[in-house]
Amino acid sequence: MKGLLKMSKSDKLILAIETSCDETAAAVIQYTPNTQWPKIKTLSSVVRSQIKLHAKMGGVVPEAAARAHVKNIQPVVKQALTASHLSLTAIDYIAVTQGPGLLPSLIVGVEFAKALSMTTKKPILPVNHMLGHLYSPLKDRVKNIFPQIALIVSGGHTILVLLENEKKYKVLGQTIYDAAGEAFDKVAKMLHLPYPGGPEVSKLATEGNKDAINFPRPMLNQKNYNFSFSGLKTAVLYYLQSLPATHYPLLTTANVCASFQNAVVDVLIQKTMRAAKEFKAKSVSLSGGVSANSELRNQLRNSCEQNHLELFVPAFNLCTDNAEMIGIAAAFMLHNGKKPVHYSKLEANSNLQL
Ligand code: KG4
Numbered sequence: 288m289k290g291l292l293k294m295s296k297s298d299k300l301i302l303a304i305e306t307s308c309d310e311t312a313a314a315v316i317q318y319t320p321n322t323q324w325p326k327i328k329t330l331s332s333v334v335r336s337q338i339k340l341h342a343k344m345g346g347v348v349p350e351a352a353a354r355a356h357v358k359n360i361q362p363v364v365k366q367a368l369t370a371s372h373l374s375l376t377a378i379d380y381i382a383v384t385q386g387p388g389l390l391p392s393l394i395v396g397v398e399f400a401k402a403l404s405m406t407t408k409k410p411i412l413p414v415n416h417m418l419g420h421l422y423s424p425l426k427d428r429v430k431n432i433f434p435q436i437a438l439i440v441s442g443g444h445t446i447l448v449l450l451e452n453e454k455k456y457k458v459l460g461q462t463i464y465d466a467a468g469e470a471f472d473k474v475a476k477m478l479h480l481p482y483p484g485g486p487e488v489s490k491l492a493t494e495g496n497k498d499a500i501n502f503p504r505p506m507l508n509q510k511n512y513n514f515s516f517s518g519l520k521t522a523v524l525y526y527l528q529s530l531p532a533t534h535y536p537l538l539t540t541a542n543v544c545a546s547f548q549n550a551v552v553d554v555l556i557q558k559t560m561r562a563a564k565e566f567k568a569k570s571v572s573l574s575g576g577v578s579a580n581s582e583l584r585n586q587l588r589n590s591c592e593q594n595h596l597e598l599f600v601p602a603f604n605l606c607t608d609n610a611e612m613i614g615i616a617a618a619f620m621l622h623n624g625k626k627p628v629h630y631s632k633l634e635a636n637s638n639l640q641l
Pocket residue numbers: 308440441442443444467468469471472483484485486489575576577578579580581606607608
């Protein structure tokens with residue numbers, strides 16, 4: 288028992304920190320080891336977004352993001368501890384996003400975590416941000432879900448993963464050029480929509496006709512599981528350039544959003560379903576910021592139902608960047624036998640691979 292918290296002797300408390308892009312986030316996670324499936328409870332989760340700051344510039348400015356992280360990290364961590372009714376001394380592990388992401392942003396979280404580790408002697412667990420997304424739909428115990436095909440769609444990455452079990456995974460394919468989230472953001476910019484573009488495009492898409500414009504489905508017919516949305520982005524640009532004016536009527540904007548979104552969703556779902564079939568998957572999971580997209584969630588749900596596959600989608604607050612998923616991934620890492628590292632050995636890595 289630590290303070291007011293109900294816990295057994297073997298339970299571990301993880302303070303998780305995430306600063307890979309434009310959200311400063313911290314969470315406290317309780318993890319019960321020695322169970323067949325890791326038992327994970329979220330005690331607190333705080334996310335401070337920098338949307339207002341970057342909206343003025345139309346996108347994330349890395350140096351401005353880093354400055355905002357520097358300002359926010361200490362109060363956000365303090366808030367997460369306060370909300371969990373715990374002090375830093377009660378924490379067993381410090382988990383921090385090591386990469387991938389924007390280097391100036393990552394450095395703030397990593398160096399803050401290292402300083403905490405140095406002064407408190409708490410062990411430190413470096414977490415791959417994409418592993419956070421990957422495990423975010425698997426927080427609660429579930430049976431017979433493997434093999435699972437996991438589709439991770441974030442701002443910078445689109446990755447298809449084969450999870451053989453909760454310990455063993457293999458990347459089947461990933462982004463060659465633009466990732467899905469990046470394409471959403473760039474198309475939003477072309478349409479003069481505010482930052483962040485993904486949610487704006489998806490909102491306007493509900494008012495448009497998804498069959499209005501026949502945009503290409505890049506790499507759909509290639510046998511591999513890689514993705515590239517740069518050709519689609521260029522097709523949208525050429526379409527807009529073919530129009531007489533540079534500011535478009537609402538219906539045109541809505542039709543572009545709906546048709547573009549449909550092309551992205553089509554590629555993502557068809558490749559995911561192909562992988563599910565090839566690897567005889569029992570379930571599919573969806574994660575990353577673009578998993579907040581309702582059309583993607585709905586169409587994937589339909590496809591999974593048709594193919595008798597169970598679908599795992601995280602709650603909306605776990606879709607876009609947060610520290611709770613970093614704590615969840617850290618709990619899975621401990622469950623899978625990963626050892627912490629000494630703080631002096633840890634460095635942020637903007638190109639960290641899954
Ligand atoms: O996972 P995430 O929060 O950050 C990264 O790890 O990159 O993903 C952010 C991405 C952005 O590109 C954003 O536009 C996109 O997720 N996004 C969406 C939606 N909500 C967020 N894209 C499409 N529809 C949405 N509803």
